[in-house]
Amino acid sequence: MRFFLLISMLSGLLVTGCIKKHLDNPEADILAFKLNPSETTGNTIIDESSKKIFIYLNSAAYENGVTPIIEISKGASVSPASGTHITFDQPVYYTVTSESGNNQKTYEVVVIRIGNWTFNFEDWEINSDSQYEYPVESDGTQIWSSGNPGAALAGVNQSPGSYPTGSTASGLNGTKGAKMTTLAGTATSEILGIHLIPGSIFLGDFNTMNAILDPPTATEFGQPYEGTPARFTGYYKYTPGASFQDENGNAVPSETDKCSIYAVFYNGPDRLNGSTISTSPQIIAKAIVPNGSQTNGFIHFDIPFTFTGVSAGSNTQMAIVASSSYEGVQYRGAIGSELIIDSLRIIPE
Known part of the structure; x- marks a missing residue:
């Protein structure tokens, strides 16, 4: 009996000695x-x-x-x-x-x-970790985001000029503007079946926590808006890439890439994302720039909001979204497509 008791005690000591210290x-x-x-x-x-x-x-x-x-x-x-x-x-x-x-x-x-709904994209800063550019207001406030954080996760070279979205000195009348370019996929994105990375910019935030598991929901669109919008105006210049490709990276000779620019007025406080921005019952009104084809220099647009019949609540939001490939959320488009936007404005009633 004592033998078995001794064995038990020794076993207990050995097990205790083998338990690693709790890691903080x-x-x-x-x-x-x-x-x-x-x-x-x-x-x-x-x-x-x-x-x-x-x-x-x-x-x-x-x-x-x-x-x-x-x-x-x-x-x-x-x-x-x-x-x-x-x-x-x-x-x-x-x-x-x-x-x-x-x-x-x-x-x-x-x-x-937000008090001023005119955006000229003159002021930019650089993310200290991943080195991509993002626009700020004149007081340094950041209200715009882009797909750049997702591109960083995908392994894009970490320098400002390597990302799909950034500033350009070739904006309207020689001022700065926001430039979006559709890039080829990276070695990392190809593993996930993503063969191109569109340039995009939008009012809102990019949620990196969702970027890998559910990329469309990573783009969280909108900022608080008071009042009722009447028109969405601005300027854009667009050149499509040479070869349109589908989500599998296969060339589609019958298609030519287009850009996408639109504004959506909706009921918050929950934000719309890439999966809900077109179909959500929260949407009060939309203003969509038509066509999106190649331009010869800058084109001015002035689009009235079309109302859905949904009543505005107490926490209304405004989303402005632009992309160098109109089907970029499905990873369809043309590598090299380039969109420049400038002097965007939401005009109230």
Whole structure:
């Protein structure tokens, strides 16, 4: 009996000695940033690609400040702490430290309050991690996104000129504009069956968490809009690539690529995405630039909104979307197709 007891004790010691010490969680992410819905005009966006938290506040909440409830990675800590009242008389940053203490991330809180619906694409910044360009407003606020974060995940060379969307000095009247180019797929995207990467730009955010598993839902379209839109105007220049190809990378000689430019006014706060932007029952009105074929220089468009009969609620949103390949969301188009847009405007009633 003592022999078996001794064996049991030794076995227990051996098993205990073999159990590895608990490894602290290395993650340092903000998973949720919760505000009182009565204070907001749109859902909060946590953009991991830029380490920014975009919040959409009504005037009272902006003036008085808010008290966010923050969810973070297991075992991590955040400063300022969850439940701390913050105001916006100076920049607001949150720093998350992982449970292991080895990793830190700092997020900037950006309050989106759009007042001017004219976009000239004169000011651009570069993402510090992946080195792609994105347009900002004159005060530095980012309200536009693109497919560039997805292209970065697909292994596009990390330099500003290598991405499908960026600035150009060949905008309207020699000013800057936004240029989109349909690129060939990368070695990584080919594994996923993606043979081309269209250039795109849109009001909203690119959700990198969805980019691999469900790419169409990664594009989250829209920014809060007050009032009723009447017309969508602007300028564009388009040159299609030489050879249209289908989603399998096969040439389709009978087809020529086209660009896509449109605006959608809809009920929020939930944003539309690449799967819902055309068919959602949230849509109140659309303004779609027709044709999209090759142009001879810049073309001016002035498109009235067509209303669906859906009534506007209290959290209306406006999406503006442009792409160098009109079927790019299905990965159909022509490599080399190039679209330049400039001086876009939503004119209210």
